[in-house]
Amino acid sequence: MPGIGYQDSGNEILRVQDLQLSFGGVQALNNLSFKVQKGQITAIIGPNGSGKTCALNSISGFYRPQNGKVFFNGNDITKLQPEKITRLGIGRTFQNIELYPSLNCVDNLMVARHIRMSRTSGVTGFLYFGWAHAEEIMQREKVEEIIDFLKLEAVRKMAVGALPYGIRKRIDLGRCLALEPEIMLLDEPMSGMNLEEKEDMSRFILDIVEEKVPSVVLVEHDMGVVMDIADEIIVLDFGRKIAEGTPTEVRGNQKVIEAYLGSTIKQNTS
Amino acid sequence: MIDERTIPKLLIQAYHKYGDKKVALRKKSLGVWKEYTWNDVYTNVKYFSLGLISLGFKRGDVLAILGDNDPEWYFGEWAAQAVGGIATGIFVDCLPIEVEYLITHCGARIVMTEDQEQVDKILSLKEKGLNVDYIIYWDRRGMWGYDHTFLTDYRNVIEMGEKYEREYLGKFEQLVQMGKSEDIAAICYTSGTSGVPKGAMLSHRALILSAEGTARDFQWGDNTNYAAFMPPGWILDQVNGIAAIAVCNNIINFVEEPETAPADMRELGPEFVFYGARHWENLASTTLTKMSDASLFRKFTYELLLPVGYKMSDFTLAQQAPSPMWRALWRFADLLVFHPLRDKLGLSRVRIPGTGGTYLGPNIIKYFAAIGLPIRTGYGLTESPSHCVQTSNTSLKPGCAGIPGLNREIRITEDGEILLRGPALFSGYWKDAEGTANALKDGWFHTGDAGAIEQEGQLVYFERVADVLTMKGGVILSPTFIESRLKFSPYIKDAMVFGGETRAFASALININFEVVAKWAEKRHIPFTSYLDLSQRPEVYDLIGSEIVSNTTVIAKEAGVQRFVNLHKEFDPDEGELTRTRKLRRKLMQERYSVIVEAIYEGKKNASFESDIRYQDGKTKRIHVNLEIRTIGGLKD
Numbered sequence: 001m002p003g004i005g006y007q008d009s010g011n012e013i014l015r016v017q018d019l020q021l022s023f024g025g026v027q028a029l030n031n032l033s034f035k036v037q038k039g040q041i042t043a044i045i046g047p048n049g050s051g052k053t054c055a056l057n058s059i060s061g062f063y064r065p066q067n068g069k070v071f072f073n074g075n076d077i078t079k080l081q082p083e084k085i086t087r088l089g090i091g092r093t094f095q096n097i098e099l100y101p102s103l104n105c106v107d108n109l110m111v112a113r114h115i116r117m118s119r120t121s122g123v124t125g126f127l128y129f130g131w132a133h134a135e136e137i138m139q140r141e142k143v144e145e146i147i148d149f150l151k152l153e154a155v156r157k158m159a160v161g162a163l164p165y166g167i168r169k170r171i172d173l174g175r176c177l178a179l180e181p182e183i184m185l186l187d188e189p190m191s192g193m194n195l196e197e198k199e200d201m202s203r204f205i206l207d208i209v210e211e212k213v214p215s216v217v218l219v220e221h222d223m224g225v226v227m228d229i230a231d232e233i234i235v236l237d238f239g240r241k242i243a244e245g246t247p248t249e250v251r252g253n254q255k256v257i258e259a260y261l262g263s264t265i266k267q268n269t270s
Numbered sequence: 271m272i273d274e275r276t277i278p279k280l281l282i283q284a285y286h287k288y289g290d291k292k293v294a295l296r297k298k299s300l301g302v303w304k305e306y307t308w309n310d311v312y313t314n315v316k317y318f319s320l321g322l323i324s325l326g327f328k329r330g331d332v333l334a335i336l337g338d339n340d341p342e343w344y345f346g347e348w349a350a351q352a353v354g355g356i357a358t359g360i361f362v363d364c365l366p367i368e369v370e371y372l373i374t375h376c377g378a379r380i381v382m383t384e385d386q387e388q389v390d391k392i393l394s395l396k397e398k399g400l401n402v403d404y405i406i407y408w409d410r411r412g413m414w415g416y417d418h419t420f421l422t423d424y425r426n427v428i429e430m431g432e433k434y435e436r437e438y439l440g441k442f443e444q445l446v447q448m449g450k451s452e453d454i455a456a457i458c459y460t461s462g463t464s465g466v467p468k469g470a471m472l473s474h475r476a477l478i479l480s481a482e483g484t485a486r487d488f489q490w491g492d493n494t495n496y497a498a499f500m501p502p503g504w505i506l507d508q509v510n511g512i513a514a515i516a517v518c519n520n521i522i523n524f525v526e527e528p529e530t531a532p533a534d535m536r537e538l539g540p541e542f543v544f545y546g547a548r549h550w551e552n553l554a555s556t557t558l559t560k561m562s563d564a565s566l567f568r569k570f571t572y573e574l575l576l577p578v579g580y581k582m583s584d585f586t587l588a589q590q591a592p593s594p595m596w597r598a599l600w601r602f603a604d605l606l607v608f609h610p611l612r613d614k615l616g617l618s619r620v621r622i623p624g625t626g627g628t629y630l631g632p633n634i635i636k637y638f639a640a641i642g643l644p645i646r647t648g649y650g651l652t653e654s655p656s657h658c659v660q661t662s663n664t665s666l667k668p669g670c671a672g673i674p675g676l677n678r679e680i681r682i683t684e685d686g687e688i689l690l691r692g693p694a695l696f697s698g699y700w701k702d703a704e705g706t707a708n709a710l711k712d713g714w715f716h717t718g719d720a721g722a723i724e725q726e727g728q729l730v731y732f733e734r735v736a737d738v739l740t741m742k743g744g745v746i747l748s749p750t751f752i753e754s755r756l757k758f759s760p761y762i763k764d765a766m767v768f769g770g771e772t773r774a775f776a777s778a779l780i781n782i783n784f785e786v787v788a789k790w791a792e793k794r795h796i797p798f799t800s801y802l803d804l805s806q807r808p809e810v811y812d813l814i815g816s817e818i819v820s821n822t823t824v825i826a827k828e829a830g831v832q833r834f835v836n837l838h839k840e841f842d843p844d845e846g847e848l849t850r851t852r853k854l855r856r857k858l859m860q861e862r863y864s865v866i867v868e869a870i871y872e873g874k875k876n877a878s879f880e881s882d883i884r885y886q887d888g889k890t891k892r893i894h895v896n897l898e899i900r901t902i903g904g905l906k907d
Contacts, residue, residue, distance in 0.1 A: 144300035149411075154529035156301065203412070210414050 013038045013183055013215050014059070014090075019068035021054055021239075028054040029065065030239040036183070036232075039214045041205065043226045046236035047259055052219040053095060055236070056185045059217075060092045061085045073182070087115050091181030091213070093172045095188045101161025105152055105171050106143060108160055112178035113139040146174045149212070150204060166197040173204065183215040184208070190222050198222065202229050223260075227251065235259065276449035276474040278315070278352040280516035285312040287519070292492075294515065295341050298526040298534055306341055308519075311348075314341070316442045317431030319349035323441075324430040325380060325404050329354030329448075332376045332457065336360045336369065336392070337384025339498045339507070339524050342408035342424055346382045347502075347512055351455050351474070353445045358457040358469070359503020361850040362388065363843065370395050373402065376457055376469060376700060382424075385409035389421065396420075451475040456512075457700050458505045460652045469700030470652045472508070479694035480655050481513035483675045487646075488542055488622050494520040495540040499531045504851060505652045506626055510544055535616030542622050547630040547754075548852045550645065553615060554634050555760040559786045562760075572611075575603035579640030586644055587636070608641045617643060626650060629731065631754030633821070647671055649688075649731045653696040653715055671721075671731045680729060681714065688721040688729070689714040737856055739769040747776055749856075752822060752831060759817040760786050764841050766859055767831060768867050775832040777870045779863060780814055781840045787813070805836040806898060815902045832902060833870050835877060837863075838895045845883070870899055 014036040021029040029051050036042045044052045057063040059070050061082035069078045077085055099108050117139060119131040147156055150170050155163055160171060169189060176184055189205070190198045202225055209216055220226050226233060226247070233250045235243040237259040243250055250256055284294070288308040295306040306314075327333065333350035335357060337343050347357035358376045360369055362384070369391055373381065381402050383389050389407050396402055407413060408424035435442070455474045459467040484490065496514065500507045515522055525534040535543075545553075561572055582600045585592040592600070612618045623638065623645045630647060638645050649671035674680045679691040691714050698706035709716055720738055721731045739747040749767035756765040756778065764781040782805050790813065791798055798804040814836060822830050841847040846858055860867070862881070869877035880894045 141300065144302075148300055151527070153301075153527045154533075156530075157533070207412055 011038050012036070013073060014217070015071040016055070016059065017069045017071070019055070019058055019065045019070070021051075021058055021063060021065045028239050029058065029068075032068070032236070032239065032241055034234050034241060034244065036215060036217055039209070040231040041209060041216045041218055041229055042232045042234065043218045043220055043230035044234045044236060045220060045223070045226055049238075050236040050259075051239040052236055053187055054239070056092065056187050056217070056219055059085075060090060060185060083115075086179060086181075089180075089182035090185065091176040091179040091183070092185040093169075093176045093187055093189060095191060095219075097165075097168050097172050099160045099168060099172060099175070102159055104157050104159055105147070105155050105163075105174075106140075106157065108171055109143040109146060109174050109178045110139060112175045113142060116142075116180060142180075143178060146177050149177070149207070150174050166193050169193065169197075169201070170204070173201075177208065177212060181213055183217065184213050185217045185219075187219050188221060189218070190220060190225055198225060205229060273451050273475060274449075275451050275478055276351065276446070276453065277455055277477065277513055277516045278348060278446045278449060280478070281311065281315065281348060282443075282446060284308055284516070284519045292519070293521055294519070295344070295522050295524065297341050297524040298530070301526075303523075303537075311345070314345040314428070315348045315352055317428045317435065318345050318424070319352040319431065319445075320434040320438075320442055321427035321429070321431035322349055322355070322380065323353060324434050325427070327353065327355060327380055329445075330356070331380075332356045332358055332378040333380055333382060334358050334360055334373050334376060334378035335382045335503070336362065336364075336388045337382070337408070337502075338362055338528060339500075339502050339511075340384065340408065341524060343382075343384075343502050344512060344522070346406075347456065351449070352442065354449055354453060356454050356457055356471075358459070359501065359508075360459075361501050361503055364850060365844055366391050366395055370398075370400055372459060372467070373400060379403040380406065382406045382408070386412035389413070389416070393418070393421075449474065451478070452697070454697060456508055458503065458508060458652045458655065468702060468705055470505075470655065470696040471698055471700050472655050473697050476655055476694045476696060477509060477513035478517060479677055479692075480509045481517045483677075483694070484510055484514055485518050486676060488624065490514065490518045490520055490542070492519045494518065494542060495523055495538055496520055496542065497523045497525065497531075497535055497538055497540050499525045499528065500544075500546065501850070505650075505655050506544060506546070509655060532616055536613070539616070539619040541619055542624070543617065543620055544624040544626065546851060547625055550625055550630055550634055550638065551754075551757050554637055554758065555763075555783065555786070557611070557615070558760040559783075559789075563789070572607050575607045576640060578603040579608060579642070580636065583636055583639030583644070586639055604642060611641055612643065622646060624648065629750045629754055631751070631758055633755060633758045637758075649719075649721075649729055651717060651719075653709065653717075654690055655694070655696060671729045673727050674729070680723070682721060682723055686720045686722065688717045688719045688731070690717060691715065740771055741769050741776070742771060742774045749776075752776065752778075753854075755821050756780070756818060756831070759821050761790065761813060761817050766841070766854055766856070766863075768860070768870070773871055776830060777867065778818070778831045778834040779837050779859075779866065780818075780834055781837055782810065782814065784840075801840075802838040802895060805838060808898075811836060811898060811900045815900055819902055833899055834902070835866055835870065835897050835899050838879070838893075838897060839883065866897065866899075875899055 012035050017033050019029050019032040032055060044055060046052050054063060058065045061080055065078065069076055071077065072088060072090060077088065117135055120135045124130045125132050147153055150173065152170060152174060155167055160168060173189060190201055193201065205216060206229060218230060230247060233245065233247055234241055235250060235256050242255045242259060243253045285308045290307045290309045292308055293305045294308045294311045296303045322333070333346060333355055335343055335346050350357045358378065360372050379402060381392055383392060383405060385407060389405060392402060392405050403420060405421050406424055406427055410423060451474045453474055454471045455477055456472045457469040458472060459469050496511060498507060498511045502511065511522055514520065523538050525531045561569060578599050581596060582592060585596070609618060617623065620643060623643045625645050626648050635645050635647065677692045677694055681689045683689060695715050698710065719731060721729055723729055737749060739749065741747050747769045752767045753765045756762050761783055762780055763783040766779045767776055768778070769776040784801050784804065787804060787810060791804060791810065794809065796807055796809050798807060804810060814834065818831050818834060843850055843852065847855060849855060866877040866879055875898070877897045877899055879897060880892065882890045882892050
């Protein structure tokens, strides 16, 4: 059901409205509003501590904003639990890779399929009885498609904890894909990667948008990547939106240049 | 009786014999082995070849194929051959400039590619003027953004073939029947250690007779599992894969990705493997490295029982029967160490391990014989094609390449060159009458390799005639032999040995094995930043020096390596230093590193070197390095 102030604009999938989030005296998000269109890569950028991850956490239900609303496909999801939000079709990855290190790659992805298991109850699953076997094969097929898509075949059976950082990032992305979401929130998918890994990851994201999940919100530090692949960019600074537009528009924006090139540092130190 | 067999004719016979009752190919896809019966092979080859005809392909045309091993690769080659065409394979890691040369040289107007990466390569060349009419890809991934009219999906071509069949019923069978055994089936480009690659034309007869040689030498039956993961454009896969299945109707298995090959091989448990010498060398050094990292108990049992293996391999190689005590000891050692080790390598069921490509050192052969894998060496060239002499179980002897196979004649000229004759030879070089005339004289193929025939009729292969060096004191030096010994050390990934008439001793350029040496350095708290930095650490020089000494004890002092340099980078096929099958291009290397080699022989302690390096994305950068020259052995500084 649409909330107060909601206006349906057809192609919009996600809307954040007047979001306020503070931790004690720190204002993490200050009246943040933005929209995400279907079929687009929307990037959220900004200096460290500008509230990018807070915005993602508020959308996915990990943080409870003090004020404001989040609408997904026109429905108010602000007060929902993270698990409910995921079921509705919002998947996310984490900046610090929250995988199960002792499980292998397949099992980490199978965990995500749990919300798509419909025919097996906890009991039949535990006893591996009835539909359980067929369901397992069906879900495993989906997981194998993702393994193929993200080229993870060589690490399929390896414990995730022992794998290199770049591969774990990819598995994290794979787990998000396994949820079959309508929109993906990617929290710094390129952090800590070398140039080649970044190129691969950018290619994967573009392929995902084309073939699997049409809408992506991308939080990223690497300006080169963002300028190359994003359709829309939202720039945050100290929890506020300071600019919004296409890469070309944002690139020339004076406020953005200041935020990135040091006037914020002057403010901090003065 | 005139032999009019062609590969497609044999495939159709197998289809009539087995239909849907027997598996022909298996491909691991989405984690499970997907099976293709003979019926599937027939339909794919039939409709793809008719599809090719719809695109204008005709008898005598060349189809270039660029991709990793996949059933579609094989279907493509068979389809081209079925309509009287010729197939040529291009290695996936070839740079665009090499691809351009090969496609232009072979004159292919239709190129079959695996995926987006290869399509992009051809598209960029086409924009620059490469004359290609159609590009067919078989992996759809990432291909959504392309809308060129000349670019089409493998499945579309199949549909075109089905339509063609409705209009011209029976055309396929008719075309196959027109094939003759002397028709050219494939052009295989030689690896080009001595200049630009030459296209060896291989007739159906040459491929079929060679495949029959494989089947006989390695006792293949219709249930033999063959794992196809060598580049399909290479002669080994052309004979043992593409042609052998037509002869033996065995099963070809395609691994999921090149990176998953070890795990897939373990699942398959093939009875026969045929690895290039490089692959065996890598396996040996990986095993030695992993053992040095193993738990104390494992290391202890391995080191305790390895001599038992070596003793048994001495018996095998000398064709003596071991005493019951040794046999019992071997059983015990095999149970505890060697069988689990072979299992880890995916070779637990291997009956016949084979090698080819380039020279494999005796110490590596002995090592594998010790762990229960008596490798059969062979000798063969693209032109021969494949192996034409082969060791059998009763003729294993390190250093010997074996006895001539069926339909093979062999002769050594007065100056030591190996000559070959027989019905299975190649038919000449593509568009190179002069090259053909130089190589084929009176039916004898002049290989350009040096060798000798031993008393038992075994061929001993030395190396390319041009590569054998005579030293200042008159000692003959075989660089390949020494390099192969050096590469047995897990710390040395690659080496090139220098010498010559004006030089009194041999020297070497060494590529350290970065991963292994890095681990070694970490254990000893030796700090380093990059490959260059690590390679120039004095401790690493000490290590490599002692490894050179311990691995070349059997070599005459005059021919032994006395000075060496740890190179700042690995030898790289993208820079033309190695061929795509990882053989050294000596001439180019001698020119490129002449500054370092001169410094070595001038007795300097350092060599300053400047060169361009090429990154994987094609960018180049000029770098300047100062490399230490280390003296070992009896030579005084």
